[in-house]
Amino acid sequence: MASLTQVAEVLRVEAGRLRANMDAEALAAKKLRLKELEARQLLSEHIEGIARVIDNLAHRARLQNCLNDIAATRPISVLAGQLTRTYISEALAGRMNEELTRLELRHVEAGVSSAGEAGAVRLGIQLLDCQLAPHQVLSEAEQRMCALAYFFAELHQSGSTSGIVFDDPVSSLDHSHRTAVAQRIVEESANRQVIVFTHDAVFFGELITLCQDAGLTPEVRSISYRSEGPGYVDVGLPYDMRRHRERIVQHRRDQQQIAASFNSPPGDTERYAIRNAYSDLRVTIEIGIEDTILNETVVRFRDGISVGRLNGVMAVQEQDFREVQRLHDRCCRNVSAHSHAAGQQRPVTHPDELLGDIEAVNTMFTRIRSRRG
Template sequence: MNRAEVQHRPGHPPRMPVELRKEKDRQAVSYFRVALVENPNAKVGEIFSEGEHRCVALAAFLAELVTAQRYSGIVFDDPMSSLDHIHRGAVASRLVEEAEHRQVVVFTHDLVFLYELRREAEKASRPIAFRNVRRQQDKPGYIENELPDKAKSGLEMCNALRSSLKSAKPGFDKLTDTQRTIFCKGTIGQLRDAWEQAISDYIRPVLERFDNKVKPTSMFKLGILTEDDVKRVMAAQGRLSEDLHSSAQALNPEAVSLDDLLNEVKALEDWIQSIRDRQKNAVKPALN
């Protein structure tokens, strides 16, 4: 008989022990039901929330894997659906642990959980491959071997922008004014997003994106920021401003060249690399 406990949020009873009770065997298949240890006759379906049902089901499945004789691959379709945020880290850690001896495939649209999986994989030095399924020209099913833009680091976004600009170069001069404006506006918008992500990456040693765990002991890595860094960020934001009429230095999508866009990518790459190098070499101050 397998037992587990459903952890409740603050303000609720601390724990609710449950167990799997064998109901019957049919055609060499055993059937179990979830029961409360303290009240086995209660109708669990009327007590548990959808998230608690999902939590128990995941726990039962992962417990069963421990006794499995074969290491076949496993597939999870949005395992965090309906689950409380307090379980994200535990589920991500368990899946990465299972990936040590079997292939684990996870489908998810939850960027927060994606970041949790990535962090846990990095902690365990376990390789992780990303596939991004998206729509293209109103048709679904296009697969890219990379993260979606919203989940990339600033440098990864720069690499994608550089690749896009390189692909556009042969036909850029043949674009109509309207086509050029649409292309340049889109690229400038992506550059703004990349700068915002780069700033988020700078803060990452202390507070990672989509994470609520603060690491005070790494605060010294934020001390590398200088007045020049602030000026560079503000200047870039001015050039990439959405309000083209209020900023004299803003890039004008109707007249911007491909080299202008490549220079903006280079400026961001240089700033990111400078921040990375300085944070890597930052020395933790000694305590008196």
Template sequence: MAQATRTRLEEALGGLRSVAIPSEQVISENFAIYAEDNAVRAGVTSHLVEAIRDFERRRAAMVSGATEIPGVPELSDLLATVRGEHNFLEAEAHELEHKATHPARLDEKRARLAVLRDRNTFAANLPSMLQRHADLSALQCIRRCLQLVNTRAISTHITALRKEMVTAEFNKRIQSEIEVLDLKHIPFQLQETSSGGQNLFSIGLQGVKHVKNNQVLSEGEQRALALACFLAEIGDDREKYGMIIDDPVSSLDHIRMRRVAKRLVAEAAKGRQVVIFTHNIVFFNEIVSEASRFGEQTPLVKTVIRKTDSAGFGVIEEDKEPWVADLSARIGALRDRAKSYASLTEFDTESYRRLVKDFYSDLRETWERAVEELVLNKTIVRFVPDVMTTRLKAVGVDDDDYRTIYHAMKHVSERSGHDMSSGRDIPQPKPSEMADDLNVLDDFRIAYRAKQKRLTEAREKLEEPVKAILE
């Protein structure tokens, strides 16, 4: 009897263990969307989770044989609520399914959706549409204004006045500038038009067929023609405003370069301030030479823009040409460099070799400058067009002068960049030797200056007639 009872108990407990009670997590996940719908459905979900928790506790107590087993929870209200929710959701699903499959309602919703999309597009494009409307309105007003202020009558009247008061004189000035800049051999003609009440002038080639200037003229001729037109345009400027010209001689030959220099200096002689930028040293000296010919009428300021290691680009200096300076300035600069080397103690380094090479390269150039400026007394100067024969009175090169120059140039040239053979790998000169080599030049300069003074005094006597002796 007891065994039979035990067997039935085990069967009952086995059936109890096999009852599938969903976990709280399963209930929460499956009812998550349902619970988010409103507060009532969130409460139903909570009650279901609590009921599952109670049933799980009751089964655990029964299976374990506990003496106190929790009672069966009261679920009648919860079941009624769940059945009501089930019926309501099933009816709602049926209604939605019916609406979704009904053609008329579907078309109505599609039409409604299209209207909403159009409204959304219109709202997004409304600022652009309003701006476009404003632009079109303004354009319509402008076109109306243009009709009311047509400039044809003004242009016609201006053309007549221009031909009477401007064209003839302007054409005369252009032809004069063309002749000055050596372009007279090219057949040009003045062309004029009026546009929007403005006068427009151009210079073109004469011919049966219109040909662009750049199809016939060289780059230098185009540059000269542009400069001629510019000078003609300001030729009647009674206010004498200043002129700023950037590199006006690009692509010009030497003859036309000189003509441009004379023309610009002549403009300055009228009392006009002329500012010229150039990279061309020949043109620079043409300007200087022509300005000196006018004298006080054309005061000149020479400004050099250069680069230094300390300040970089854009260093501006007036009346000073850095390494194109006179002989005395070059010797002074080299002497300062030689003094700065006095503290050096290592003479076998690559940096010292380059320092020596640069020093002797500049010393060689300074000897060349000495021949130009001192020995030849600037009778002939690089980049200067004139030959100043009167300076020959201070020129007198004897054998001693030649010997000094020859051996000094040979010595500095050996150090200034020539690739020395390995067999003549002589040591680098010390700073004191560099200073001594510089002193050779300085002593020569001092001695030759004294010699020039004596030569000048003697040769000036040759310029005067021999005075007759009355007996």
């Protein structure tokens, strides 16, 4: 049994602790400490989720800073404009003026302007020593030539050798400008693939001639509209632009179709088919004179005379002259372009005779070519 002294000591300690808890400040400190411990316990239970929230808030803050930087585009525009003027505009303008010279537009001296907007830089063409916009000074043809010069300059500065496509690049241009554009396109085709769409026969002739002069062999395709619809691609020139040897092949095909449906006695359908065939054959004779006898020295839709081909021009012999005249007269007697005396009641030429005339034209020009050696 504890002694009374020991019991009294325990009671004194307890009484002291109780008196201490009666101190308001000490009690408040203990209560605060208790809440802190309870909060730490709660935090420990949700620490991973809270850490994720903190990371998300930090990421959001970084994104907001980026958004603020993007919204303030003026500094970017100013810097981009300075870099463009220093490293692009001057070099591009110099190359563009070289291209203008190559395109025979020496009286125009252009520069390249740059303008920044929303962080992007737009380049444009300006005329040196002129306060007006190019479209207020230059003709439509000159504007197109400047656009082509800018395109070639930008192409050169890019260092790329990718293929390029032109869609009728000489519309609204006069003849001298067409020639310059054709020359520049042919020059560029030595470095890259160049595709040109055009319906301009003169411009096409210029391209072909300049390719031949440069020792280049272009691939030619024609796009036609048939009864089935548009967009049919054929190898070679359109029929009306083909040389006489290619046309002879088509004449034979047409003759076979006419012969297959030729009625005896013939009617208007047969008459029209034969007349059209002879009209076409007459054109072939004229083209044969151009490309065989004259050796393409003088060609329609071509600028100038090919003097270098004069050595292949054939002296027309009496036999050749009379055969050309005979076949040409045969065509003229059958075509619809001439008015025929109704009283003659001229019969419709038989398809066999048509085939004979086709082969006679082919034989005549083959014989003339053989003499050239």
